[in-house]
Amino acid sequence: QSALTQPPSASGSPGQSVTISCSGTRSDVGDYNYVSWYRQYPGKAPQLMIYDVTKRPSGVPDRFSGSKSGSTASLTVSGLQAEDEADYYCSSYAGDNIVIFGGGTKLTVL
Amino acid sequence: QVRLQESGPGLVKASETLSLTCTVFGDSISSSLHYWVWIRQPPGKGLQWIGSIYYSGTTHYNPSLKSRVTISVDTSKNRFSLKLTSATAADTAVYYCARGGTSGNEPSDFWGQGHLVTVSS
Numbered sequence: 001q002s003a004l005t006q007p008p009s010a011s012g013s014p015g016q017s018v019t020i021s022c023s024g025t026r027s028d029v030g031d032y033n034y035v036s037w038y039r040q041y042p043g044k045a046p047q048l049m050i051y052d053v054t055k056r057p058s059g060v061p062d063r064f065s066g067s068k069s070g071s072t073a074s075l076t077v078s079g080l081q082a083e084d085e086a087d088y089y090c091s092s093y094a095g096d097n098i099v100i101f102g103g104g105t106k107l108t109v110l
Numbered sequence: 111q112v113r114l115q116e117s118g119p120g121l122v123k124a125s126e127t128l129s130l131t132c133t134v135f136g137d138s139i140s141s142s143l144h145y146w147v148w149i150r151q152p153p154g155k156g157l158q159w160i161g162s163i164y165y166s167g168t169t170h171y172n173p174s175l176k177s178r179v180t181i182s183v184d185t186s187k188n189r190f191s192l193k194l195t196s197a198t199a200a201d202t203a204v205y206y207c208a209r210g211g212t213s214g215n216e217p218s219d220f221w222g223q224g225h226l227v228t229v230s231s
Contacts, residue, residue, distance in 0.1 A: 097145075101149075
């Protein structure tokens with residue numbers, strides 16, 4: 001299994017919306033509705049933000065939303081805030097109890 | 111609140127075995143029915159899923175690491191461990207342990223703080 005493909009960077013101004021893509025194949029993102037998104041601040045452990053493509057864990061603001069079309073999943077952050085500046089990683093179930101991650105996207109709030 | 115804590119050497123010599131342990135607090139490995147996961151992150155790079163273990167001892171490994179990885183569980187001490195043989199500089203990374211879901215397709219909701227392991231030549 002190869003890593004999922006994410007853009008290395010994304011940016012937006014406070015209050016704007018930004019969407020980060022996560023491209024996989026028909027063997028992972030395209031075959032399962034088990035895409036997750038994690039936020040990681042520098043020097044910290046990742047934090048789960050979205051799971052099962054669209055679901056938010058308790059405590060995650062509804063400014064964060066997920067979607068999927070074919071073999072590409074997306075994370076949208078609406079109403080950008082300074083605290084949203086971080087690295088974001090997607091992951092997908094790839095069958096046989098195996099998980100793969102994307103390369104990560106650095107989100108900058110301008 | 112579930113908390114996980116990695117422990118082990120921070121420096122490993124090349125060709126030797128990298129060994130880490132993750133102790134779980136606030137949850138019981140043997141009764142929570144969750145998978146327990148190892149993930150790593152080389153400096154400045156992305157996350158890589160290493161593998162997972164169920165309380166029963168059933169394991170699943172990243173195919174790219176499978177020949178060198180062993181994950182084991184000690185339910186009596188509520189901890190699980192990672193061994194990675196024949197370490198090279200490419201294995202230098204922050205190693206995270208995490209709690210997975212109750213099935214292999216579920217995400218990791220609780221993570222340890224991470225443990226940097228440097229492989230030196």
